[in-house]
Amino acid sequence: MSRQHVDHREIAAFAQDRVNLPSDKAKEYRAQAKRLRDKLEGYLRDHPDFSLKKMLLSGSLAKGTALRTLNDIDVACYVSGADAPEDTQALLDYLAEKLRKAFPNFSPDQVQPQTYCVTVSFRGTGLDVDVVPILYDGDPNWYGNLVSQEDGSFLRTSIPRHLEFASVRKKRHDKDYAQVVRLAKFWARRMKSEQDGFRFKSFMIEMIMSKLSDDGVDFSDYPDALQAFFTYIANSDMRERIVFSDYYAPSSVPSTSDPIQIIDPVNQENNVARLYDSGQADAIVEAALDAGDAIDSALRAPTKQETVAYWQKVFGPQFQV
Ligand SMILES: Nc1ncnc2c1ncn2[C@@H]1O[C@H](COP(=O)(O)OP(=O)(O)OP(=O)(O)O)[C@@H](O)[C@H]1O
Ligand SMILES: [Mg+2]
Known part of the structure; x- marks a missing residue:
């Protein structure tokens, strides 16, 4: 059945061997x-x-x-x-x-x-x-x-406040927050190497994960947490403002027409994604849709060979079990 060939444990082992x-x-x-x-x-x-x-x-x-x-x-x-x-x-x-x-x-x-x-x-x-x-x-x-x-x-x-902001989310999920961030960064890195002009800054990935953490997403199952990340990107179309209330009131964020709005958690006037245009936003959404589909298929594939092939769509040929 579904998770027989690749489950949380296999993703965790892959992270240990190849990602971290x-x-x-x-x-x-x-x-x-x-x-x-x-x-x-x-x-x-x-x-x-x-x-x-x-x-x-x-x-x-x-x-x-x-x-x-x-x-x-x-x-x-x-x-x-x-x-x-x-x-x-x-x-x-x-x-x-x-x-x-x-x-x-x-x-x-x-x-x-x-x-x-x-x-x-x-x-x-x-x-x-x-x-x-x-x-x-x-x-x-x-x-x-x-x-x-x-x-x-x-x-x-x-920077000290950024470190403090990250440590709040890290503490909430033990080692799993940082691990899911690293897995998503590994995916983005691969997309950058495969697709000319693809951009997805690490700090943006961390802010999306932080938003998911604040919304109550559980990070302890890596296939599910990754799926939550890709689903959020696809559903929001990367056009939903991401803002935090750790250091200021979200209502104090000035309005902007930037297509991606991921506001610096420590300064409401700094959009971390200011330099991204809507073509780049669309490319991230497309890539997330593909990755999400691949994970869905992997979790349903009947054979080990097919399962691994689907995970390789996410993490590349380095992914082996
Ligand atoms: N647009 C920005 N606004 C404010 N601070 C930023 C911005 N970009 C980067 N930083 C700061 O710089 C730090 C490092 O940036 P970034 O997250 O992109 O790289 P990284 O965490 O070192 O990841 P990588 O593994 O890709 O090098 C962030 O944690 C943040 O403190
Ligand atoms: Mg760096």
């Missing part, structure tokens, strides 16, 4: 980021007026949602001071110059401004660290203007 960043790697990369952060703190003790105020692990490694294919470590760096430039390009050059000052045992070529971040490369092992500047004016909740990794614009947001 192994925990020893995650530990190693977090330690790498911490060494940079400690170095900056050491420098700040001797130079309290230095304009780089703090480094903070952000992104998937901080949230426990990293995929095995992780290829850089995201670190946010709070920059303040009268001479900090407000132009993105100039700010990145400024950040690189200050990082070289704070990390004198790195050679200058190990600290390189990129389009929207500054990369710190380690000799030998480890991944590169992408340092993303946040223009910071001393806000106690660590709000600041984050340089968008999509277009270099400034986004007012708070």
